[in-house]
Amino acid sequence: MEVAMRSIALTKGVPDFSEGAVSFNEEGHLERGKTPTVMNPNDAFALEAALQTKVRHGGHVTATSMGPPGYASVLEEAMEEVYADDTYLLSDRELAASDTWATAITLSAGLEKYIEEVAEIDLVFAGFKTADGETGQTGPQTAWAMDWPIVTHVIALDIDPDERVLRAKRLVEGDIDEIETVEAPLPCFVVTDPEFEPTYRKASHRLTHKQLRADTQERAANHEDHLTTWDHVDLNLDPDYIGLDGSPTIVSSVDPIPKAPSEREATMIDADDEEGMTELLEEMQPFAAGETG
């Protein structure tokens, strides 16, 4: 057996926008309690990458999230998808309404504690942007806080556990037309692109994958037994630096996107139709003069 890899897959819940049930409080913050929460769709690619690592090299995947206690359901979903061995939730009232910066500090504290108390980590996987915050900052900021190398926009991944390096294909500047291959030492932070595709070209890998799926179904059904929750005391974090108080990012307001006017009727005029063209020009005169209809 090759050297087993220990991975952390970061995931978070996002409001289920599909149901259109998003609500904001008076100060303009998202009221997550009133909106159904699902796993951030882009995290699925990070989970796939963590799973691929485990299938190919053996090892352990821990799915980790920071958020309210309700995120346990997101971690359960993650466990089902990534066949995670266990899950960790960093949850505390003091951690509520963190922006990406405060989230990154909290996550890195969680990772540090994990390394100290649970095991060394080889890889941390994060998804590209969340469906709600849309900043794409959490991954890089957490990596920075950990002082680890980071590879972003990863679309394919190979790991050499003996050499302790990873080789990744990535989109340069997130551009689908420009792909480069990079190498990085482990431990490393990997941010997957939505173009990420796991590949399993060996029968033994596919058999392992299938076995993991079968084993996981049982585990996910008893998810609470595999869930560890850490609060700010466990993480030894000062409330002043985390949560809303520690979030320097202020979103001034969110404007509704104006609806395109659609009541007008379109009239088709042939370019050869002299009379029609004259009428059209007359009608357009006021617009040209700066008046709007």
Next chain:
Amino acid sequence: MAADSSEHEHYEAVVVGCGPGGAAAAARLADHDIETLVLERGTEAGSKNVSGGLIYGEESAPYTIDDLFEGFREEAAERPVTDYRIHNVAGNSVKTYDLRDLHEHDTEWCDAVLRRTMDSWLEKRVHEKTSETGGGVLTDVRVNGLLRENGEIVGVTCDELDPIEADLIVAADGVNSELARDAGLMDWAEPDEWFQGVKATVEMDPDVIDDRFGLESDEGVAHLFSGDLFSDVRGGGFLYTNEDSLSIGTVFHLDSLVEQRAEPHELLDALLTHPLLATWLGDEYDEREYAAKLVPDSKKVAHPEPHQGRLVLVGDAAGQMQAQGPIIKGMNHAVTAGALAADAFAVTRGNADPAAAGRRYAKMLEDSGTMDKLRPRRYDLARTVGERDVVTSVVDSVLESPIGSIAVGNPIADRLLKRAYNSPFLVSMLPDTATGYVTLPSVIGETHGKTIHWENEVDPPSLEERIGDLTYNTDVGNPHIELVDESYEASGAAVAACPVSAEEFGGGCYRSETVETNGTEETLVSLDTQPCVECGTCAVVADTEWEHPRGGKGVEYREG
């Protein structure tokens, strides 16, 4: 190549295909504690497969499916067949014979099955068994050829996986076996070596089935149809009862379909709309699925030595599909062959000659009497001497004369004919001419039959609707069949013979079109594989490069 061959994955045995043949082979290999990997191109076993289908447990067979898989009949099968009849049809006149004697000959049990349910059930059992040997079943993987080293077969190559080496390769990949073709053991050349089967699965409440067919809930019936309801196309129809559906279909000699330029879906409709079916189908016809597949005729193509090096062929891949008159036996023989191939490998394990297992397998097929069922020596003899044709033309001319019809029509003949139909020996000798399939049954129907006056209200779905109801996972931009010669002479037969194409229908796979160039008219054929149900017909009747779609792509049957 030799340098990186050590990097290939290796399994003791690789089984290609998880139909009854592959499932039996894999289960038996696992019983012998042989590390076994099963590769199946469907997204689940059964999603690509079609049969009528009655599966037989033969008394004389060395293996039956319930020997290998405990609980098969209770959990994977539909109703047992407790009544078996053939209807000789001449127009609206029908004469029915009880064929239980023929059906029960050498039969321990016989159940109707639906292949998605059956094969997916088998897949789970096979995966459990083979996992314990260090292998397992992988779906969505298509094997696309044989891996060779210095000209010797050493493994398989796949679309989705890197090459895999094995000490034994079992090709249980069905009627259009790409592996048998790659090895040069089978070809797809002659239409007269194949049948084409087409089938509709029809929704029906269990209580309604019991009521209309006069059955208890643990009983089932098989009805067969022959005569002139399919014009002059040689073949017949069937109707089997499942738990909550009916399987209704037709099986025709492919050469006859081509000769008559017959449209398979129309022949199926001829059966569905015949007055005889009115009482069973009632006025609410709900077709769950339309399906089709080629069927090999073992009398002609069962390979006497179905092996080469480490490769063995089992089931349809080896042509082991026996048409015993109206009785179709393919699944049971695939099971026997698969299990025997596994045993042959187990007993020759450790033998330095990689071909030892294959030779032993062929011998076991012979010694167990399986080969003689598939290719009765009598039939081969009659064929080579051309005796068949002479017999046929004599019988034909007698039957068609008024005297002949009267002879067949007298009461003694009625008794004798019923006996003849029930003789497994005579039935297996029946020549493949219109005599057995059309002339004789319609004369019987006409002279002994009762006229049926029921009004059949069934309005079968159009081809377009049938295609629309099927599930496809199209491999966009990567068609699995390529038309090599688009002239009508070379490939035009597919326009009618393809079960999802028809002359004057633009929504099918094959279309013909008359184009004018420099004043001369020419009819050309074009192909769109999107609606293809992967039956294999055009591999035989048209000039194509024919492959199966990649793993998990193409049509997905839910009933089969």
